[in-house]
Amino acid sequence: MDTRTDGGVDGRLREALExxxxxxxxxVRAALAVERPARTARxxxxxxxxxxxxxxxxxxxxxxxxxxPVSIENVGExxxxxxxxxxxxxxxxxxxxxxxxxxxxxxxxxxGTQ
Amino acid sequence: MxxxxxxxxxxxxxxxxxxxxxxxxxxxEEVAQDALAALVQRWRRHGPPDCPAxxxxxxxxxxxxxxxxxxxLLEPLHxxxxxxxxxxxxxxxxxxxxxxxxTLAALRKLPRRDREALxxxxxxxxxxxxxxxxxxxxVPALKMRLHRARRRLRQLLEARDxxxx
Numbered sequence: 001m002d003t004r005t006d007g008g009v010d011g012r013l014r015e016a017l018e019x020x021x022x023x024x025x026x027x028v029r030a031a032l033a034v035e036r037p038a039r040t041a042r043x044x045x046x047x048x049x050x051x052x053x054x055x056x057x058x059x060x061x062x063x064x065x066x067x068x069p070v071s072i073e074n075v076g077e078x079x080x081x082x083x084x085x086x087x088x089x090x091x092x093x094x095x096x097x098x099x100x101x102x103x104x105x106x107x108x109x110x111x112g113t114q
Numbered sequence: 115m116x117x118x119x120x121x122x123x124x125x126x127x128x129x130x131x132x133x134x135x136x137x138x139x140x141x142x143e144e145v146a147q148d149a150l151a152a153l154v155q156r157w158r159r160h161g162p163p164d165c166p167a168x169x170x171x172x173x174x175x176x177x178x179x180x181x182x183x184x185x186x187l188l189e190p191l192h193x194x195x196x197x198x199x200x201x202x203x204x205x206x207x208x209x210x211x212x213x214x215x216x217t218l219a220a221l222r223k224l225p226r227r228d229r230e231a232l233x234x235x236x237x238x239x240x241x242x243x244x245x246x247x248x249x250x251x252x253v254p255a256l257k258m259r260l261h262r263a264r265r266r267l268r269q270l271l272e273a274r275d276x277x278x279x
Contacts, residue, residue, distance in 0.1 A: 027146050
């Protein structure tokens with residue numbers, strides 16, 4: 001089964017489908033006119049991607065720090081636990097805290113004999 | 115081989131293939147030009163492909179398939195909006211040469227795979243190895259399709275010639 005022995009069918013096909021020389025010339029000129037890709041054009045997507053990443057990083061770093069729900073401060077032998085909502089707990093190991101807050105404070109004595 | 119030489123050699127082959135595939139001269143030019151432009155870009159960026167002809171025909175084949183599908187999908191919409199179908203109408207078909215029109219009609223009667231093989235090798239002048247590569251099949255399978263397609267097309271053309279006499 002030789003593909004070249006086509007019995008003239010291929011020739012008839014080519015003859016029928018033969019394009020005009022003008023059409024051939026048009027597509028050759030158009031194809032060869034395709035510009036060589038510029039190096040800068042190829043860099044554009046990479047630069048845009050890097051810029052987007054930098055912007056995201058700047059947004060992340062520039063945001064206000066999240067507030068902790070409680071803060072713990074050591075004042076002498078007393079631990080002062082300050083809640084974000086406003087409450088406050090004083091913790092003293094071994095004996096009662098010397099003074100208590102006027103409002104919203106609680107003294108917890110842990111490990112003492114009393 | 116130089117790029118310009120390759121483009122000049124491939125242009126008529128791609129056009130013949132594309133006309134046979136689409137049945138529309140304007141669409142065929144678009145397909146062939148896109149395939150050659152892709153080849154030129156590839157050549158200039160990365161050097162010539164292993165087989166420039168197989169590369170260009172593979173692009174043309176995909177492009178033709180997409181354009182034909184696009185046309186078929188958009189046809190009802192175009193007909194609805196402005197009453198004009200993007201498919202070649204009776205007048206456009208009449209402007210095709212009678213010879214071409216009859217050959218295209220005979221080609222349409224071939225099974226799709228056989229027709230594709232014949233268009234690549236018979237009209238596009240690809241070798242069996244390159245044709246098989248474009249279609250993603252073995253050379254013996256391509257030869258089988260070619261054999262069937264040629265035999266059937268010959269019968270159709272002879273029947274047509276008999277009717278004319």
